[in-house]
Amino acid sequence: MKKESLGSLFWERFRRNSLAVSGGVIVICLFVLAVLAPEISPYKPNDIDRNSILMPPDIRHPLGTDDLGRDVLSRMIYGARISLAVGFVAVGIAALIGIVFGAVAGYYGGWIERIIMRFIDIMLTIPTFFLILAVIAFVEPSIWNIMIVIGLTGWMGVARLVRAEFLSVKERDYVMAARALGASDFRIIFRHIMINSMAPVLVSAVLGIAGAVLVESALSFLGIGVQPPTPSWGNILTLGKDNIEIAWWLSVFPGLAILITVLGYNLLGEGIRDSIDPRLRESERR
Amino acid sequence: MLTYLAKRLLEMIPTLFGITLISFLIIHLAPGKPTDALSEMNPKMTPEARERLEKYYGLDKPVMVQYGLWLKRIVRLDFGESFSMDRRPVMQKIWDTKQPITERRLFITFMLNLMAMIIILLIAIPIGISSATHQHTLFDKITTTTVFVGFAMPSFWLALLLMLLFGVYLDWLPISGLKSMNYDVLPFWGKVIDRVRHLVLPLFVVAFGSLAADSRYMRSSMLEVIRQDYVTVARAKGLSEKAVIYRHAFRNALLPLITLIGLSVPGLIGGSVIFENIFGIAGMGQLFFNGVMARDYPLIMAILTIGAFLTLLGNLLADVGYMLADPRIRTGQ
Numbered sequence: 001m002k003k004e005s006l007g008s009l010f011w012e013r014f015r016r017n018s019l020a021v022s023g024g025v026i027v028i029c030l031f032v033l034a035v036l037a038p039e040i041s042p043y044k045p046n047d048i049d050r051n052s053i054l055m056p057p058d059i060r061h062p063l064g065t066d067d068l069g070r071d072v073l074s075r076m077i078y079g080a081r082i083s084l085a086v087g088f089v090a091v092g093i094a095a096l097i098g099i100v101f102g103a104v105a106g107y108y109g110g111w112i113e114r115i116i117m118r119f120i121d122i123m124l125t126i127p128t129f130f131l132i133l134a135v136i137a138f139v140e141p142s143i144w145n146i147m148i149v150i151g152l153t154g155w156m157g158v159a160r161l162v163r164a165e166f167l168s169v170k171e172r173d174y175v176m177a178a179r180a181l182g183a184s185d186f187r188i189i190f191r192h193i194m195i196n197s198m199a200p201v202l203v204s205a206v207l208g209i210a211g212a213v214l215v216e217s218a219l220s221f222l223g224i225g226v227q228p229p230t231p232s233w234g235n236i237l238t239l240g241k242d243n244i245e246i247a248w249w250l251s252v253f254p255g256l257a258i259l260i261t262v263l264g265y266n267l268l269g270e271g272i273r274d275s276i277d278p279r280l281r282e283s284e285r286r
Numbered sequence: 287m288l289t290y291l292a293k294r295l296l297e298m299i300p301t302l303f304g305i306t307l308i309s310f311l312i313i314h315l316a317p318g319k320p321t322d323a324l325s326e327m328n329p330k331m332t333p334e335a336r337e338r339l340e341k342y343y344g345l346d347k348p349v350m351v352q353y354g355l356w357l358k359r360i361v362r363l364d365f366g367e368s369f370s371m372d373r374r375p376v377m378q379k380i381w382d383t384k385q386p387i388t389e390r391r392l393f394i395t396f397m398l399n400l401m402a403m404i405i406i407l408l409i410a411i412p413i414g415i416s417s418a419t420h421q422h423t424l425f426d427k428i429t430t431t432t433v434f435v436g437f438a439m440p441s442f443w444l445a446l447l448l449m450l451l452f453g454v455y456l457d458w459l460p461i462s463g464l465k466s467m468n469y470d471v472l473p474f475w476g477k478v479i480d481r482v483r484h485l486v487l488p489l490f491v492v493a494f495g496s497l498a499a500d501s502r503y504m505r506s507s508m509l510e511v512i513r514q515d516y517v518t519v520a521r522a523k524g525l526s527e528k529a530v531i532y533r534h535a536f537r538n539a540l541l542p543l544i545t546l547i548g549l550s551v552p553g554l555i556g557g558s559v560i561f562e563n564i565f566g567i568a569g570m571g572q573l574f575f576n577g578v579m580a581r582d583y584p585l586i587m588a589i590l591t592i593g594a595f596l597t598l599l600g601n602l603l604a605d606v607g608y609m610l611a612d613p614r615i616r617t618g619q
Contacts (some may be wrong), residue, residue: 122304126594129556134586137578218537219311221442262438
């Protein structure tokens with residue numbers, strides 16, 4: 001009989017889910033694009049060519065050029081770097097804060113839990129996009145600040161998730177055993193409980209990257225995210241809006257890239273969830 | 287039922303308090319003084335004048351004292367004066383009493399979101415029900431795919447595409463504002479048609495994102511309910527499929543959706559920044575965006591607070607809806 005570890009069981013389920021696999025392929029392609037950007041992009045992203053301003057797609061510029069004659073395809077390939085970086089760093093920050101708050105609330109309970117949960121309720125009441133904009137009004141709009149702000153306003157879901165996991169796990173026998181053996185709170189939280197509640201956090205983080213990519217592109221589109229000349233899909237779309245009457249390619253391609261990226265992360269996240277535990281399927285999402 | 291409602295209202299008070307505290311702290315802990323924005327504009331600003339300005343806004347006092355003073359004012363709906371050139375009271379900018387009600391920014395944003403919400407419900411509920419009752423059919427597959435794409439669709443890109451198609455290439459619909467230049471001289475029906483033409487694209491864009499989420503939610507909630515014993519019983523006693531679905535299953539499947547609607551309010555309000563910006567609609571979202579660009583901090587604080595208040599209101603309405611739909615809560619069991 002074949003030996004079945006948890007990992008191989010997961011992989012077996014994941015592999016059979018064609019949507020999940022295609023999500024994974026999209027995400028891997030993005031990584032490759034981002035890492036190899038200098039090698040594969042046909043032009044430098046900031047090379048200005050006065051002789052080919054706002055040219056529609058043709059052989060020389062497969063996705064056309066923008067108002068400064070820069071090659072849109074090259075700018076979009078470099079834009080993948082921004083999108084990838086923002087997604088991972090912002091979600092990393094959010095996950096870290098969420099895990100700490102959720103773990104503390106779930107493990108200790110009592111008034112600490114009440115205060116944290118109330119704080120989460122309040123944060124969820126303020127429209128996130130307003131909150132992000134309000135903070136950005138007072139800091140320089142740079143890619144680092146964008147990452148931090150998106151992370152600081154996106155941890156509440158993870159915190160709730162981790163707390164719920166902790167509540168259901170902390171009375172289990174193995175936790176009791178660890179406590180009886182004299183393990184410290186820190187050790188119990190991180191070595192014993194956390195390991196067993198990572199799966200839903202991972203899923204929510206992958207789905208969260210999709211959300212962060214959307215927020216970054218929206219901010220850059222509004223002109224308060226990644227600042228030109230650094231290329232990002234969002235700020236190419238701004239040019240698309242400014243030249244909507246004459247240059248459709250500036251509006252169509254970057255948006256398509258965002259759509260495919262977000263779709264990829266969503267498919268991957270849902271695929272991981274279904275593979276970890278098929279029972280979770282069709283359960284609450286968003 | 288009344289006690290339940292009263293309890294919910296009481297619970298709102300500390301939340302409201304917390305919201306004001308957070309909006310206040312964000313602005314005050316952020317690097318750079320709020321008066322920087324005022325003084326940057328003016329090269330003649332001397333340190334003395336600056337000090338006077340800080341005193342005027344109470345910025346020389348400890349943060350908690352400032353918070354207390356601010357709280358005292360906003361209870362009376364006084365959000366102070368805007369930092370922009372016109373120096374108008376912030377409240378007048380949001381709710382301009384000199385203009386007819388349909389021109390006031392808060393009203394415009396509120397009505398757009400309300401209309402979008404109604405459209406979402408009118409479309410999402412039937413779609414969710416049919417794809418649940420026709421699970422694994424072509425219709426279900428098409429809606430499921432559409433929903434998945436809908437989740438990933440950046441709303442501002444959808445807006446751009448629609449503007450490109452219907453505004454530029456087909457030239458069917460206007461792409462900016464809420465009425466035409468010649469609106470005032472139009473006859474009554476002309477006015478109505480003009481309004482509707484301007485509303486089609488923005489409302490579609492606002493509704494689209496939530497449509498995906500809500501119809502999906504309705505579908506899974508419905509799938510769960512139609513597997514329940516009481517639905518089988520209803521079928522077994524010979525009720526028509528229509529009665530089973532709409533009388534027995536539908537009401538119970540609606541409950542989680544009500545919660546979801548309440549939760550979607552902050553997203554809708556936050557999204558108004560984006561779509562009002564794209565479609566050139568003079569609502570609260572656009573005002574907020576302009577305020578952010580100008581670092582108009584009394585305005586930013588005011589709209590943060592009002593946005594959160596509207597969210598709380600949405601949650602409360604969801605609670606009331608839940609109560610009306612669920613007899614167990616209504617009778618206080």
